[in-house]
Amino acid sequence: MARKRSPATPPVPTPRDAEAALQRGDFVKAVEIAKALTNLTPTDESHAHYVKVLAAAFEGYTRLGKVKSVVETLKAAEELANRQPVVAEAVAVLHAKAGEFGKALALAATPRVHRHVADLCVRRNQADGAPAEVLAGWSVVQTAFRQYEAGQDDAAKETLQGIGLTSPFLEWKLFLRGLSAFATNDTARAVENWQRLSAEYLPAKLAAAPRGTIDPAFLASQIPETAVNLRRQAETLASGDLLGGLRAIQKFVGRDQRLQPVWKEVEKVAPKLRTAHPKLFVKLGTVLYEAIIRQGEPTDLKKYRTIFPPPADDPHFHRLEAMACEGSQVLDMAVEHWQKYEAWLAGNPAGWPADLATRARALILHRIGDILEDAGLPAQMPKEFQQVFRSLFDTPPPAKPKGNPDDFYRRSAALAPDWPTPAYDLFDRQVESKAPAAAERTAREFLARRPQDLPMLERLGKFFRGQHRMAESLDVFKQALATNPLDAKLRDNVGLASIATIRRNLIDGDLAACERLVAEAEEIAAKVFPAAFGSLKVTVARKAGRNDDAAEIESRLYADRLRAACVAFDLSVDGLLAKLKPAQRKAADARLKEALANPAPHPSEVYYLYGSWGMYKGEGLTYRGQPTHEKKIVALAENALKSTEGxxxxxxxxxxxxxxxxxxxxxxxxxxxxxxxxxxxxxxxxxxxxxxxxxxxxxxxxxxxxxxxxxxxxxxxxxxxxxxxxxxxxxxxxxxxxxxxxxxxxxxxxxxxxxxxx
Amino acid sequence: MTDPYTVLGIPPDADDAAIRAQYLQLTREFPPEEHPEKSAAIRHAYDLLKDLDARVNYRLFAAARSETIDAIIEDVVCQTPRRRITLNELFRAAGISGR
Structure with a gap:
């Protein structure tokens, strides 16, 4: 026989369930649970809990303006109080808060209930229906507040003497004494009075915000959310609407959003700020000036002009417009506004000493040069791109700014001859745009003023090397090295230029120059490029008929195993370029042939070999067999994988x-x-x-x-x-x-x- | 970013030498090992103003950024003297209805 299943027992509610219902705003459920709990276990404790829940529901409904629910809650509370006198006072408090003074006092005419009645009188600013005990103090408190607000603190103090220790307005007396002390900067007395306030009554709630500004322990004892709230309240109290307005502006400024909604707030705040804090008004103008640059639209500037005077540094707003246009990539307009701003600076404006204004103009001209340089990649956006742009953004693509960066760099450099950046940029642009004569002129003019400027000397040295003007490159690098003799890169460049110059002279048949240059370059070139320099020494010696010298140097060079292939290569090619007799080149050619056929070379051999091949190429030298050599070197690199070394x-x-x-x-x-x-x-x-x-x-x-x-x-x-x-x-x-x-x-x-x- | 002229305590027309002298003076007063934050602020301010290029760059492109709405709010709070708060204002600030 199947066992009969017992019906499922509904879960027994707990006070925690009622709290949870209150938390989520379900007051009906909370009251239902609390009531059920009193029925299940009718103890003083459960009744007290029920009243607590009813009080919370009452507060909640009042806040929401649900009059009918407030009335029903009070009715339930009254019924409970009639059955359980132990909760009568708590229920009377609810009635007092609801303004039902008669019912409240009928349930419990206690000092606590009287104080709540007093609170409601102050809150409503009227005492209709209040009992005699309350009415007596009411007029005293009213007078005292009037006196306080009129700045008559002593009179208010005197008036408050009428509030005794048993008065329902005792809390209000403490509160007002604290407020008066606060207003007269008597912080200690304000704290002392406010510390005595009971959290149950209204004065403690009203005093909380100003108290938070002078009583750190009190503020620290609040939950973070309340503390923030109190701070906000205190700020509002301290400066009225001004701070609220500034806070509203704060929500828009410095964020990735439009500025348009901010102007309503600015219009309200600005006049007050100008009156109360003229310096901060100027600062607010600066903040919004910057905000327009970063977040603004053209209409924002119009609004700004109606509220703030133009900044002294930008009276026509050209700088603002230029920077805003840069930010939104409207570069043609940016250039136009920068030019206008530069023209304004050129007119000796007040507040700009001549040296500062001139340098500012140079910076702006340089900036325009940079804008034009960055924008100058394609001369014109291709037609198909223009169509795509139109379809995506429903607007024509931005116009390319007009102007040649060189002109602006040149003007900038002329205005600030001691500032190197525009000269460097101008030189680099001229080199890139293949205007060697202009580039050389720029560098020479600059170096005439600053002969020891290393970045420009290096630029010019490399420029000459690129032009295969090796002797000039060598001169410039030597000049640079004299300025900074310990610079390793400069030493490399001097070595490289020396080798190239010797080789040129060798090709030209100027043996005397070769001998002189070899002697001069020995110290640097032999160290940084031993194979290339050694090979040239050998070739020069052979050309000069000093075969024994040549053989001796050659044997030393070949002793470096990893550079041996590279030495053979240099000797072979230099011999060819110097037009040595075939018999003089034969040994090097044979060694090179053997090296290029190496089935498993060391990777460093390939590295040095390719480096040497590249050196001839870099010097602009060509010879018969050059491409074949490269192919064989690349093949050697693959062979190097077979080497067990490296x-x-x-x-x-x-x-x-x-x-x-x-x-x-x-x-x-x-x-x-x-x-x-x-x-x-x-x-x-x-x-x-x-x-x-x-x-x-x-x-x-x-x-x-x-x-x-x-x-x-x-x-x-x-x-x-x-x-x-x-x-x-x-x-x-x-x-x-x-x-x-x-x-x-x-x-x-x-x-x-x-x-x-x- | 705080105004570097204020940080260094120098007038806007101070030249290289005056700025350098003031910077060194402040560095002696606020050594980094004892005042790490203050000395970092001094160093940063000095970098912004140390020579003509830096000063012009700052004035043209960065000066406006030295002001923030947060700083303005802070200044308003600090500069506003404690005033007589009315009962109605207290009710409004606390969000308590009735008056």
Missing amino acids: TDVDFESMVVALFQHRQHKAMLKILPKLTPRFPAAPFFPLFEAKTLYHEGRGYGIEYQMARLLDEAKRRAEASSVPRHRMLLEGIDQVRRSLNLPGGVFSSPLFGGDDDEDF
Whole structure:
């Protein structure tokens, strides 16, 4: 026989359920639970709880303005009080709060109830229906408040003597005495009075905000939310509407949103601020000036002009408009406004001493140059792009600013001859735009004023080298090195320029010049480029018929095993360029042929060899067999994989040499073999990703790069080698940009400019 | 960002030498090991004003940023003298209806 299932017992409610219902604003449920609890266990405790819940419901309904519910709650409370006299006073308090003084006092005419009656009289500012005990104090308190508000503190104090210890207005007496002390900066007395207030009555609630400003312990005892609220109340009390208005402005300023709604508040606040705090009014103007630059629209400036006077530094708002236009990429307008601002500064405005104004003009002209330079990439946006732009933004694409950056850099440099930046920028632009004569003139004029300016000397030295004007390059680099003799890069450049100059003279047949230059360059060039310089020494000696000297130097050069192939290469090519007799070149040619056929060269041999080949190319020299040499060197790089020698650093150098000569195809054969060969080195997967970008095309390339970059990152993170760790930042940057369409391609890691950093 | 002229206590027309002298004086008064925050603020202010280029750059492009609405609110609170608060204002501020 199946057992009969007992019916499910409903869960017994607890006081906590009633609290939870109150918390969520379900007063009906809360009252229901509390009432049920009194029925289940009719104790004093449960009745007290029921009254507490009724009081909370009463407060809640009053707040919400639900009159009917307030009445019903009071009725329930009254019924309870009739049955349970123990809760009569608590219920009487509710009636007092509701203004039913008669019922309240009939239930319990206690001092507590009287005080609540008194509170309601003050709150309503009338005492109709109040009992005689209350009426007596009511007029006293009214008078005392009037006196206090009129600044008659002594009179108010005197009046308050009429409130005795048993008066229902005792709390109000303490409150007013504290308020009076607060207004006269008697903080200690204010705190002393307010500390005696009972939290149950209204005066304690009213005193809380000002008390919070002078009684840190009181503020600290509040829950954070209340403390914030009290601080806000105190701010409002301290400065009336002014602070509220400023807070409203605060919500808009410095955020990524339109400024339009802020002006209503500004219009209200500004006159008050100008009267009460003239200096802060000016500051508010500055804040909104800056806000317009960052968040503004043209209408905002119109509003601003109606409220604030123009700033002394920008009376026509050209600077504001220029910066705002820059921010919104309306560059043609930005340039126009900057020009107007510069013209204003040129008119010797007040507050701008001549030196400051001139430098400011130079800075602005330079800035215009930069804007034009940045905007100057495509001469005109292609037609199809213009259509796409129109369809996306429903507006024509922004107009390209008009003007030549060179003109602005030049004017800037002329205004501030001691400021190098515009001269550098002008020079760089002239070099890029293939105006060598103008570039040289810029540098020469600048160096005439600042002959020891290293950045410009380096620029000019490299410029001459690029022009294959080796002797001039050497002179400039020597000048730079004289300024800073310990600069290793400058020493390299002097060595490089010396070698190139000697070689030019060798080709030209000026043996005397070669001998002189070799002697001069010995100290630097022999150290930084031993093979190239040694080879030239050998060739010059041979040309001069000093064969024994040549043989002696040659044998010393070949003693460096890793540079031997490179020495053979230099000797062979220099011999050819110097038109040595075939017999004089024969030995070097043979050694070179043998080196280029090496089935397993050391990676450093390849690195030095390719470096030498690149040196001729960099000097603008060509010779028969040059392309073949390069092919063979690249093939050697692949052969180097068969070598059992060479560290990861040696292979890294070789890979960098290949990359510099754009040998991407060879790199894509070599790198996948080096990655497993050196399992801890992050460089190889990173460079494979880099090479893939340069060489690879087609769908999926980003995924391959992402995989390689992940591997590079894993290795860099696991490594304790500083140069591995240094790669991390670059790897992370590219990894992040991979998530963006085309992001990886615009990353500096792939841009080419930063290649030297690897 | 606080106004660097105020931080260093120098007039707006101070020259390189005056700014440097004041900076060194303040650095002696507020050594970094004893006043890390103050000395960092002094250093930052000095960087903004140390030479003509820096001063012009600051005046043209950054001076406006030295003012913030937060600082204005703070100043209003500090500069407003304690005043006689009326009962009605207290009721309003506390959000208690009735008067």
